[in-house]
Amino acid sequence: xxxxxxxxxxxxQDIIVENETRDIKTFKISFVDENDEKGFxxxxxxxxELSIFGIGECPIGIAxxxxxxxxxxxxxxxxxxxxxxxxxxxxxxxxxxxxxLGNTYPFDIMEGKNILIVGGGFAFTTLRSTIKYILDSNNRxxxxxxxxxxxxxxxxxxxxxxxxxxxxxxxxxxxxxxxDKGDKEWKRLEGYVxxxxxxVAPNSKDTIALVCGPPIMIKFTLPVLKDLGFNTASIFLSxxxxxxxxxxxxxRCNIGHKYVCKDGPVFSFAELQGLPNEY
Amino acid sequence: MTKDKRTDFIxxxxxxxxxxxxLSEKYRIYSPSYTDxxxxxxxxxxxxxxxxxxxxxxLAVKSFFFPQVENLFVFDAETKELSDKENETxxxxxxxxxxxxxxxxxxxxxxxxxxxxxxxxxxxxxxKKRHSTMIISLACNHxxxxxxxxxxxxxxxxxxxxxxxxxxxxxxxxxxPVTDTAEEILNSVRTLLGSATDCDQEKKKQLMLESKNxxxxxxxxxxxxxxxxxxxxxxxxxxxxxxxxxxxxTYLCPTCHxxxxxDEVIESNGRRVRTWDSCMFSLFTLxxxxxxxxxxxxxxxxxxxxxxxxxAPKNYDQxxxxxxxxxxxxxxxxxxxxxxxKGIMEEE
Amino acid sequence: MKQAEYxxxxxxxxxxTDNKVDLFxxxxxxxxxxxxxxxxxxxxxxxxxxxxxxFCSNNLAVYLPRIMSTTNENKKRKRVGIICKGxxxxxxxxxxxxxxxxxxxxxxxxxxCTGIVDSKKVLSQLNGNEIIDVSEDTESITVKLKDTExxxxxxxxxxESCRNCAYSTPKVYDVLIRTAKFSPQVVIPDTSVVKFMxxxxxxxxxxxxxxxxRCIRCYACRxxxxxxxxxxxxxxxxxxxxxxxxxxxxxxxxxxxxxxFHQAGRCVDCGACVRACPMDIDLRIFTRMLVDEVKxxxxxxPGLSIEEPQPLATFKIDDKQEFMTEPxxxxxxxxxx
Numbered sequence: 001x002x003x004x005x006x007x008x009x010x011x012x013q014d015i016i017v018e019n020e021t022r023d024i025k026t027f028k029i030s031f032v033d034e035n036d037e038k039g040f041x042x043x044x045x046x047x048x049e050l051s052i053f054g055i056g057e058c059p060i061g062i063a064x065x066x067x068x069x070x071x072x073x074x075x076x077x078x079x080x081x082x083x084x085x086x087x088x089x090x091x092x093x094x095x096x097x098x099x100x101l102g103n104t105y106p107f108d109i110m111e112g113k114n115i116l117i118v119g120g121g122f123a124f125t126t127l128r129s130t131i132k133y134i135l136d137s138n139n140r141x142x143x144x145x146x147x148x149x150x151x152x153x154x155x156x157x158x159x160x161x162x163x164x165x166x167x168x169x170x171x172x173x174x175x176x177x178x179x180d181k182g183d184k185e186w187k188r189l190e191g192y193v194x195x196x197x198x199x200v201a202p203n204s205k206d207t208i209a210l211v212c213g214p215p216i217m218i219k220f221t222l223p224v225l226k227d228l229g230f231n232t233a234s235i236f237l238s239x240x241x242x243x244x245x246x247x248x249x250x251x252r253c254n255i256g257h258k259y260v261c262k263d264g265p266v267f268s269f270a271e272l273q274g275l276p277n278e279y
Numbered sequence: 280m281t282k283d284k285r286t287d288f289i290x291x292x293x294x295x296x297x298x299x300x301x302l303s304e305k306y307r308i309y310s311p312s313y314t315d316x317x318x319x320x321x322x323x324x325x326x327x328x329x330x331x332x333x334x335x336x337x338l339a340v341k342s343f344f345f346p347q348v349e350n351l352f353v354f355d356a357e358t359k360e361l362s363d364k365e366n367e368t369x370x371x372x373x374x375x376x377x378x379x380x381x382x383x384x385x386x387x388x389x390x391x392x393x394x395x396x397x398x399x400x401x402x403x404x405x406x407k408k409r410h411s412t413m414i415i416s417l418a419c420n421h422x423x424x425x426x427x428x429x430x431x432x433x434x435x436x437x438x439x440x441x442x443x444x445x446x447x448x449x450x451x452x453x454x455x456p457v458t459d460t461a462e463e464i465l466n467s468v469r470t471l472l473g474s475a476t477d478c479d480q481e482k483k484k485q486l487m488l489e490s491k492n493x494x495x496x497x498x499x500x501x502x503x504x505x506x507x508x509x510x511x512x513x514x515x516x517x518x519x520x521x522x523x524x525x526x527x528x529t530y531l532c533p534t535c536h537x538x539x540x541x542d543e544v545i546e547s548n549g550r551r552v553r554t555w556d557s558c559m560f561s562l563f564t565l566x567x568x569x570x571x572x573x574x575x576x577x578x579x580x581x582x583x584x585x586x587x588x589x590x591a592p593k594n595y596d597q598x599x600x601x602x603x604x605x606x607x608x609x610x611x612x613x614x615x616x617x618x619x620x621k622g623i624m625e626e627e
Numbered sequence: 628m629k630q631a632e633y634x635x636x637x638x639x640x641x642x643x644t645d646n647k648v649d650l651f652x653x654x655x656x657x658x659x660x661x662x663x664x665x666x667x668x669x670x671x672x673x674x675x676x677x678x679x680x681x682f683c684s685n686n687l688a689v690y691l692p693r694i695m696s697t698t699n700e701n702k703k704r705k706r707v708g709i710i711c712k713g714x715x716x717x718x719x720x721x722x723x724x725x726x727x728x729x730x731x732x733x734x735x736x737x738x739x740c741t742g743i744v745d746s747k748k749v750l751s752q753l754n755g756n757e758i759i760d761v762s763e764d765t766e767s768i769t770v771k772l773k774d775t776e777x778x779x780x781x782x783x784x785x786x787e788s789c790r791n792c793a794y795s796t797p798k799v800y801d802v803l804i805r806t807a808k809f810s811p812q813v814v815i816p817d818t819s820v821v822k823f824m825x826x827x828x829x830x831x832x833x834x835x836x837x838x839x840x841r842c843i844r845c846y847a848c849r850x851x852x853x854x855x856x857x858x859x860x861x862x863x864x865x866x867x868x869x870x871x872x873x874x875x876x877x878x879x880x881x882x883x884x885x886x887x888f889h890q891a892g893r894c895v896d897c898g899a900c901v902r903a904c905p906m907d908i909d910l911r912i913f914t915r916m917l918v919d920e921v922k923x924x925x926x927x928x929p930g931l932s933i934e935e936p937q938p939l940a941t942f943k944i945d946d947k948q949e950f951m952t953e954p955x956x957x958x959x960x961x962x963x964x
Contacts (some may be wrong), residue, residue, distance in 0.1 A: 001401070002400065002403075003363060004402070005352070005402075005404075005540075006351070053359045053361075053551075054359075081866055240566070244538070244539055249395060249402060249536070250537055250538045251536060252563065257590035276510040337906075348873040348875070521690075523847070525846050526847070527845045527847050530845050541871055552873060554872045554873055555843075556872070561858075562859065562863050611847055612664055612685055613657040613662045615658040615659075
């Protein structure tokens with residue numbers, strides 16, 4: 001029987017430094033065993049536990065879309081023991097991967113609707129996966145308008161920069177990039193994400209909102225969405241918790257009776273309102 | 280043979296040694312130890328090692344299936360190659376017998392089954408031990424002052440989680456097979472067993488009635504689950520005050536199953552181990568960012584009570600407490616969960 | 628005992644009503660025989676819950692660092708009243724010296740303690756029979772079982788730490804309540820360390836292995852100890868990770884020896900760690916070694932005075948340095964190597 005604690009062997013193909021302060025890196029990884037690759041089927045929103053043998057594991061959202069073949073992308077911020085060691089890894093090194101874990105963004109509900117994506121800072125990872133998935137030629141017709149509002153503290157902290165500029169030019173997606181504080185070269189929007197959201201004021205009719213960002217951004221974004229007419233069942237958040245097993249057994253990552261690793265990390269705002277405010 | 284058609288047997292106490300000896304030819308038998316200060320289950324290499332005591336073992340049966348330290352796999356620290364050969368077999372014939380498990384502890388195993396086996400993905404380490412072990416439980420004639428199993432859906436004669444249940448009728452045991460595996464095992468010692476008569480059944484019924492009368496029924500748990508839906512009730516502000524935040528209640532509890540996973544490397548030998556952890560510890564939910572959603576003992580105490588009496592019923596349809604009383608007996612500050620719950624039920 | 632309870636209740640009622648403290652910590656009846664439980668009272672709570680008897684075992688000072696770092700409704704640091712036996716008050720003095728709590732925020736009711744009865748020791752004499760009721764007088768305690776009664780001489784059934792205790796009356800207090808003394812407390816000098824150190828190395832290791840080998844890493848010893856107030860214990864640090872969370876002997880050895888060494892010069896030998904341990908590990912065999920070492924080297928008993936500086940935080944020119952000048956002698960007491 002499959003051992004859910006045993007990681008698959010993966011190799012680091014490439015490492016991209018995403019931000020100026022160099023504490024966010026994207027790892028492009030591929031499976032060592034092609035059977036593992038064939039069996040790895042996921043949708044945007046899910047995560048995997050990356051293993052550094054001898055150090056431990058960390059749960060990281062999958063930043064690549066299932067439409068990107070031959071590799072997976074993980075964008076990791078250096079924070080604790082495992083992520084620090086991962087940041088020291090080199091191209092060609094083998095690490096471990098357990099996944100896909102968690103639930104996905106609600107594509108069954110999103111089918112045929114407008115999609116509004118609101119992201120902040122480095123939490124944009126699984127939202128990138130979602131955008132790439134929706135934009136894929138096989139999928140684009142399944143969804144209507146796609147609006148993206150993404151912001152970071154300053155231009156240096158924006159991640160996936162090269163893709164952001166490509167999306168700006170893409171007619172099938174409406175992109176608004178903002179920073180809290182710009183610099184001399186910054187020519188785009190300046191302002192907090194919730195305020196930009198207010199200005200863009202996307203139509204809430206038949207629209208599903210996906211929100212992912214630091215707690216402070218979420219706190220101020222939710223009232224704006226409410227004012228725009230979004231009901232709580234149409235807003236989805238992706239949460240973070242300290243995790244270990246990733247499969248709903250070790251009892252660590254729960255919010256009320258839901259485990260973030262298993263019943264989440266994607267929750268509708270309606271669902272969260274029925275859960276204890278302990279996260 | 281269906282459950283209704285199973286017959287109960289009688290084993291005279293003077294044949295008990297033979298019974299154990301016969302079984303130990305094919306299986307390894309374990310029994311709670313009351314002399315070993317580790318308070319654990321010990322291997323029975325001779326029948327006189329089995330003690331019939333009025334109390335329960337200090338450590339719960341869960342450590343047999345979910346040990347405090349378990350190697351998930353080993354790896355070479357240089358090459359990072361993994362090996363978990365132990366778990367590569369899928370067939371698990373019965374190899375071990377746990378004898379003398381109290382019904383509350385056997386019940387607790389059925390609760391842990393829900394977490395480790397029924398909820399996907401299943402845990403192969405637990406399954407291997409579970410499928411290769413038979414549980415013979417011993418009904419309680421003399422519940423203790425700290426027992427409260429009847430308040431949480433268990434009984435001194437509960438059969439849940441056990442393969443066979445023994446009833447002590449003073450000079451003989453009444454043996455009831457509960458599962459199919461039990462039938463096979465008992466068939467191998469059939470010659471030692473007699474059939475239970477109506478008189479035997481009457482005696483058993485009598486003893487169990489007396490037993491149940493000893494235990495106080497402190498609360499109705501359906502009401503408790505509903506009451507606890509009030510996450511922000513004011514009683515949480517006082518309930519936690521005496522708690523020291525150690526792990527005794529969680530480690531000794533038969534149904535607590537929180538664990539940690541850590542890597543350990545000694546020279547070139549690496550292993551990933553699973554170890555018990557406790558929601559009562561201050562760093563249990565500490566994020567790498569420094570944020571802790573449960574920063575004080577208030578939140579942690581609330582989590583423990585809610586997990587057992589509100590979240591588990593929602594997830595598994597069961598209260599995760601069997602009323603064994605260990606948390607009451609061993610708490611260094613005599614924090615009594617029955618008092619806590621009474622306090623919760625009495626609040627507006 | 629009753630007189631003392633009466634005085635305690637009156638005093639607490641007064642200080643709560645007069646707003647002298649925001650919270651009072653004492654003892655109340657436990658739900659198990661031979662036990663009491665810490666009791667937290669605010670203004671308006673029923674002060675008749677408070678008890679004082681030979682089962683008031685917990686060292687209440689352990690709660691102070693965490694409570695007194697919080698504030699009351701007036702946004703001022705919480706003022707706390709507390710009942711202290713001799714050992715508890717010495718812990719409290721230690722906490723004041725280490726700046727964890729402020730003397731001005733405390734109202735200390737000191738009690739001259741006559742020793743606490745070892746409930747586990749009494750229970751071990753009952754053959755598994757359960758206690759229905761307990762009563763005590765100045766000399767003895769009587770337990771009522773289902774069919775019989777048994778009486779125990781208090782002197783013989785006190786905790787070891789109480790039998791060795793030389794400072795049963797607090798030296799720092801706001802109010803001192805003298806409880807009835809049954810006889811001048813016979814202080815039994817502790818010989819456990821000498822006995823232990825005179826065994827061979829192999830024998831000592833075996834004892835250590837057997838005692839500490841039972842540990843289940845529940846951390847009750849640490850959490851019951853008033854001196855262990857670190858927000859992040861070395862045992863739980865991940866950066867760097869000093870030890871693993873298993874109960875392999877090397878991990879147990881590391882955890883216990885380091886924790887005990889952290890107590891050097893601070894441990895007042897209250898015995899809270901031993902009482903909290905669910906596996907009945909006699910930690911005092913090891914903690915007393917350090918208590919003895921500090922006493923022998925610096926002639927220092929922790930917790931007697933707020934002004935007296937701590938030996939490991941102070942340097943005096945005449946501090947013994949034989950470990951450098953005469954390394955072949957084991958230490959001040961001259962134990963066998």
